[in-house]
Amino acid sequence: MAFKISDACISCGVCMPECAVEAISEGTDQYTIDAEACIDCGACADVCPQSAISEA
Secondary structure (H helix, E strand, C coil), rough: CCCCCCCCCCCCCCCCCHCCCCCCCEECCEEEECCCCCCCCCCCHHCCCCCCCCCC
């Protein structure tokens, strides 16, 4: 199951370098996770200062 980023995202970018498979990208209003590329490791959720990343 892939992770997702909620509306609580403030687009700080802390999560992006933590993704081992580069599944996170900057969206229009907030960052997004490519569900097909996500390997469900949770590294991004561990560093998010807003707790905006959770399992889908």
